[in-house]
Amino acid sequence: MASKCFSNKSVKVSLPRPRPRQKSDSRSPKSGGSSSPPVFSPSIQANERTRDLQESFRYFDGDGDGNISIEELRSFFVSIGEDMSSDEAKAVIAEFDSDSDGLLDFQDFAKLMERDSGDVDDLRRAFEMFEVEKGSGCITPKGLQRTLNRLGDERSVEECEAMIRVFDLDGNGVLDFQEFHQMMAA
Known part of the structure; x- marks a missing residue:
């Protein structure tokens, strides 16, 4: 990766990024109707x-x-x-x-x-392609297998588990966005 990151005297470093925080709006609606999504400045x-x-x-x-x-x-x-x-x-x-x-x-x-x-926005969209449960924040071996198979790269669940293990920094058996980022950068 290091050699891929350094070309033309520029650097591309993949960093650990925390999972997105859940945003909530503590304001209650003035009327009894449903509240609109929070607006963030x-x-x-x-x-x-x-x-x-x-x-x-x-x-x-x-x-x-x-x-x-x-x-x-x-x-x-x-x-x-x-x-x-x-x-x-x-x-x-x-x-x-x-x-x-x-x-x-x-x-x-x-x-x-x-x-x-x-580059993070593009990577986020790619990450979302692999999520089995949209919005779950993780890629499972089955989700990885399903997406790879759709792309014409037939893999067994065991192969996908092994691929995930290489980049699964916290050892929970799935890839969060940061781990996926590391995998894609390698």
């Missing part, structure tokens, strides 16, 4: 995006010092089963390191993530 969505970025940043920042080092960046790739050389990690950090300290602070990390955010 851009500032609320921006706050959620910032929280998600902070959660991802903490995942990378293994020692909790508020910065992502070369070793921490490499460690992330190792945790998802990919290799990243020190030179590749240095190149990523150098590209986004605004204060030239050899580390990514949260603002640097946010810039890195914003570069890749456009």
Whole structure:
């Protein structure tokens, strides 16, 4: 993956993304009719995006010092089963390191993530193709098998279970969106 991510001095990093939060509207309707879906302002969505970025940043920042080092960046790739050389990690950090300290602070990390955010919508639509129960937030071995079979790639349930196991970071036997993201990036 690391070699796929670094071309033309640009980087494409797949990050752990938390599951979407359930949004609710605590306002009750003025009349007895049904309530309309909640309306979220851009500032609320921006706050959620910032929280998600902070959660991802903490995942990378293994020692909790508020910065992502070369070793921490490499460690992330190792945790998802990919290799990243020190030179590749240095190149990523150098590209986004605004204060030239050899580390990514949260603002640097946010810039890195914003570069890749456009691909997430496409990936979300692909993820939804594999969901057996729409909106469940996970891909089961049967859902993976069904979709692969529709695409002409005949696989047994056992093969699909093995495919999922490789990217199932939490060991629950299914893929959430983040795990799917990792699988697609590999």
